[in-house]
Amino acid sequence: MKEYKLPKGFFASGVHCGVKRKRRDLALFYSEEPCNTTALFTRNRAKAAPVILAQKQLKKNNLIRAVVVNSGNANCMTGKRGMKDAVKMAGTIAELLKVAENEVLVSSTGIIGKFMPMDTILKGLPSLVKKLSLSGLEGASEGIMTTDRLKKIEIRFFSAGGKPITMTAVAKGAGMIKPDMATMLCYVMTDARVAKKALEKALKKATEVSFNAITVDGDMSTNDTVMLMANGKADNKIIKDKGKDFEIFQKNLTDICTEIAKLVVRDGEGANKLIEVRVKGARSVIDAKEAAGAIASSMLVKCAVLGGDPNWGRIASAVGASKAFFDINKLEIILDGVTLLKNSNFYEVDRRTSSIFKSSDVLIEVNLHNGKKEAVVFSCDISKKYITFNSFYTT
């Protein structure tokens, strides 16, 4: 059995309290030392109560010791009562852990527009605290899941500031249809000692090429949260926002976030295949992202991948309708390594193309031949299961 290691000084737990019918629905991450913490949240105007609370809290105090998460209810569009419930959750955990209230953050995920079943949740919190352990990561990972099929945990070991560092990420997220990415939550914990500015810079950069490369254009759900907590227990020389140590930290964080993002896409509701869209030859990164995003979010392209159909015309049409600037006569399309369009010459579907879109990882490469910038966006195919999942959710 694979062991999921937490960084030094971190503990985790997950329990079932009854918000969801069977699976665990509460999770707790706790550090014995206060963590230098930074987070990125959804830009949706319909923000959930715990998101609003966490944003407020982190502005005043970014030394955090615990994050409590419930799944099954998003506590979103729940007005003043929702905010009171989120505050109550934080307060109760603070009391149980004997830490200050402003050292606890809350996250929620699940259905929008329903009040939290607070009695049920409050009853579950004591056992959640009791079960905190060094090996509680797997349970906590289940506690934050909703429609996820895959467990999303990633760990990296590296050296920085003269000491061995552990970095562990746990996440949930399985919807992936722009502009309605189902809630994505990700908690990255590390025992590295890192300056606040370095944490912020690193998380921003890592998110740009990972979680923001699956939401396509920055559209986000109501509860999306990516959090980075560093408790300094590795006792390393502090990592500042420049230099070799920062580069190593950044590389590992980007790496871990990208892997998690790919897991989220691979676990897309009803998805069978991971689609990697690489656009190069763009005059700007924005153009490259535009083009890649247009392809990655095209329903017709997703359907073609599902059907194993090398229908490059749909890709040309999607990129043609995007805001990216290019000359259609120079457009080059390569599907799973096979060039299908180049210099206005295209290739008929034949033996060479029979393997395209047939494996579980597919690659769409597009060269705009209009510059030197590039971008990668990850997506997944769509199947009938997606429709089933999402047609009968509340009722």
Next chain:
Amino acid sequence: MKEYKLPKGFFASGVHCGVKRKRRDLALFYSEEPCNTTALFTRNRAKAAPVILAQKQLKKNNLIRAVVVNSGNANCMTGKRGMKDAVKMAGTIAELLKVAENEVLVSSTGIIGKFMPMDTILKGLPSLVKKLSLSGLEGASEGIMTTDRLKKIEIRFFSAGGKPITMTAVAKGAGMIKPDMATMLCYVMTDARVAKKALEKALKKATEVSFNAITVDGDMSTNDTVMLMANGKADNKIIKDKGKDFEIFQKNLTDICTEIAKLVVRDGEGANKLIEVRVKGARSVIDAKEAAGAIASSMLVKCAVLGGDPNWGRIASAVGASKAFFDINKLEIILDGVTLLKNSNFYEVDRRTSSIFKSSDVLIEVNLHNGKKEAVVFSCDISKKYITFNSFYTT
């Protein structure tokens, strides 16, 4: 049997030549007098050859006598050979009709990235011309269809410039998933005498609230075409771009285009329900369109409508993620006449909500309470059939 009347001086026909297996695949619209003609085309950079040709042609000469359309092949991404094929189609029809080559336009719809089966098409053209008749509209309507289930013909009778006028529109289009609206073709014929400037102004305005209100954000397919032809056979006093006659003309054109647009949505691949999204209380029309478009194109909202699930949280999330400006605490959501969110108060699903999203026409009303502007966008639900349709197209 319903009779589909052509305006005075117009003739139409549709035949099967063999591009498609069974259904008619060629159509011809012909006017014995040259028509003052204006058209709007796709803004996709990947324009089909006939679109490029028609744009060029209309710049030089907008007095058109005939439009020939084939379905089954889009003649798109086909380079120089594609252009040669489109020119050949126009030339052949001109010869057969004994009109000038620059009086004939061409449209194509179907698969992208395949050369036109020109032998098959050229063989079909003589009988297409022979079959031209006053009652050929229904056949022509079938000749331009691809995955359409519904016939799309609309007729209006009105008086303008002192004479009775007939206006007849025929269209195809059945895909409706942004940003990949399958090709939409629409030909509006009228016997009114209309000045060029008035035609252009009227078509632009009508398209804005009809066809552009179903493509959501102006993204278009490779072959989209809306054409307005006026041959003046009604012998009315010429309609200029102002005044009461223009208003009547505009009203009827807008009306006819809106009805056709709704038919296209209703016929969305695998769709069961027409969704009307009305956003009001916006600070600008652009904001209203943004919000309405975000709701109308949300996969999760479409799934909720399919499932008859009054999941207003998904609507709040979609509009919250849009670029529209508003205060989430003032957001009001009314589904099929039932208020579900107002002043941060929401309503639990109960008897009152059991009829929501259950009929074939559903209405989503959102008030941003942030101004006086509004917009309407039409959409449809999505079903498993959409996936089936689009997963196995070329192969």
